Amino acid sequence: MPSLSHDALTALTALRRQFHAIPEMGFEEVKTSDLICRTLDDMGVPYVRGIGGTGIVATLRKGTSTRSIGLRADIDALPIREATNLPYRSTHEGRMHACGHDGHTTMLLGAIRALLGTDFDGTVQFIFQPAEEHGKGAIAMMQDGLFDRFPMDAVYGLHNMPWLDAGKIALNPGPIMGAEDNFVIRIRGQGGHAAMPHRTRDPMTIAASVVCELQTIVARNVDPLQGAVVSCTEFLTDGAVNVIPTEVTIKGDTRSFLPEVSQLIEERMHRIAKGLCDAHGAELEFTYDRVFPSTVNSPAEAALAATAAASALGAGNVAADTPPMMASEDFGAMLRARPGCYAFIGNRGADGRGGIMLHNAGYDFNDAIIPDGVAYWVSLVEKALPA
Ligand SMILES: [Zn+2]
Ligand SMILES: [Zn+2]
Known part of the structure; x- marks a missing residue:
């Protein structure tokens, strides 16, 4: 040499x-x-x-x-x-x-x-x-x-x-x-007075549930021997201290090694967010981008x-x-x-x-x-x- x-x-x-x-x-x-x-x-x-x-x-x-x-x-x-x-x-x-x-x-x-x-x-x-x-x-x-x-x-x-x-x-x-994918979940409800939640469709509680439920993807859906990470990293609202927001945006980042795991994360994420929005009468906008392949x-x-x-x-x-x-x-x-x-x-x-x-x-x-x-x-x- x-x-x-x-x-x-x-x-x-x-x-x-x-x-x-x-x-x-x-x-x-x-x-x-x-x-x-x-x-x-x-x-x-x-x-x-x-x-x-x-x-x-x-x-x-x-x-x-x-x-x-x-x-x-x-x-x-x-x-x-x-x-x-x-x-x-x-x-x-x-x-x-x-x-x-x-x-x-x-x-x-x-x-x-x-x-x-x-x-x-x-x-x-x-x-x-x-x-x-x-x-x-x-x-x-x-x-x-x-x-x-x-x-x-x-x-x-x-x-x-x-x-x-x-x-x-x-x-x-x-x-x-790993592969890096980024996602944006936009939940649109109907905002209003913080003292009269019954006259609103509060996207905040829905979004909070979405953040927690997304953690079941890795815990309950992905094969434990195949690595994956789902991280919600941003939580943005158009509300104020006494205003229930109309819209909440959740952004985040997922990691995986296999294309089929990335696919599974996207599908489960969409279904969870859509299901919770439907249950509470809110609208969902969902984007999922693949930034780096594994x-x-x-x-x-x-x-x-x-x-x-x-x-x-x-x-x-x-x-x-x-x-x-x-x-x-x-x-x-x-x-x-x-x-x-x-x-x-x-x-x-x-x-x-x-x-x-x-x-x-x-x-x-x-x-x-x-x-x-x-x-x-x-x-x-x-x-x-x-x-
Ligand atoms: Zn570098
Ligand atoms: Zn480098």
């Missing part, structure tokens, strides 16, 4: 910090794309820009095989005001690389450089994906012909984890990240990824059956179109660096794991496309 030279690591660390200083939100990654393209130009690697907005695909071909894989890094940042004193902290007010996508981008560029000097047989498509945080970038690239224009047999993703020790990789051969690894590709990780980092540093997480990731959309594997890479150094939670204003990607990520990508290409 080629390890990064001291000079290469120094250059990649400097590059990562350049990305960190210019965080940009989804579909606004112009400076970020410019820097990726300049780096690809320096390496003489061909690429296509503007796929799904600000996305880029770079391509390396070796040998004669028609086999092909895709490696994906996300490139966008978050609407967070950075609260670190790092010398390379964000220069964009209210924007921050608080999820480590600056590190993911750098590790993928590092892998390209390493693969220029490595033998493999086939094609590697390097996907620099915009707009992961609001879940629209993967779909945008796919709608722009990602898999038709850049054929791939399988696709792989990697995300740093602050609660996983540096030097480790964790993955599993099935659902690894991220489900395919067994063969997960096994290949585990082998590649073991060869890069040592067998004792790979958890090949890690428990899934309910957070969401838009790479799940790519895994609906192609088999593949999404893996976590440890970000927490023994010195405590890289241990701050993702999406926290004090977070920073740990540059010391750049060689781990590069070694994993290179090993994956060598295993998937052996020379």
Whole structure:
């Protein structure tokens, strides 16, 4: 396994910090794309820009095989005001690389450089994906012909984890990240004087029942061995302290791993809300949106990824059956179109660096794991496309 030279690591660390200083939100990654393209130009690697907005695909071909894989890094940042004193902290007010996508981008560029000097047989498509945080970038690239224009047999993703020790990789051969759906339940009754409830149709009591009844979906309808969450997160009325409202709006968020569970939640939610509204003579408006699909690894590709990780980092540093997480990731959309594997890479150094939670204003990607990520990508290409 080629390890990064001291000079290469120094250059990649400097590059990562350049990305960190210019965080940009989804579909606004112009400076970020410019820097990726300049780096690809320096390496003489061909690429296509503007796929799904600000996305880029770079391509390396070796040998004669028609086999092909895709490696994906996300490139966008978050609407967070950075609260670190790092010398390379964000220069964009209210924007921050608080999820480590600056590190993911750098590790993928590092892998390209390493693969220029490595033998493999086939094609590697390097996907620099915009707009992961609001879940629209993967779909945008796919709608722009990602898999038709850049054929791939399988696709792989990697995300740093602050609660996983540096030097480790964790993955599993099935659902690894949850689906996120959002819902809005609008209940319209008839408002009126708080002292004369009998002359109103109070949507408040109905809505309160709906909030409680929705908890029976997970408790009584979903198979206990299949994870799901139903959370009501907002309760809005047009009432006042002495006014029974006419309308109550309940908003919330659900999580699940399997499409059939998401379907079940939507159906039960609609039936419960409709039933309670009918019972009390109120009108219901119901919307249910699927924001992120679940991220489900395919067994063969997960096994290949585990082998590649073991060869890069040592067998004792790979958890090949890690428990899934309910957070969401838009790479799940790519895994609906192609088999593949999404893996976590440890970000927490023994010195405590890289241990701050993702999406926290004090977070920073740990540059010391750049060689781990590069070694994993290179090993994956060598295993998937052996020379
Ligand atoms: Zn994030
Ligand atoms: Zn992220």
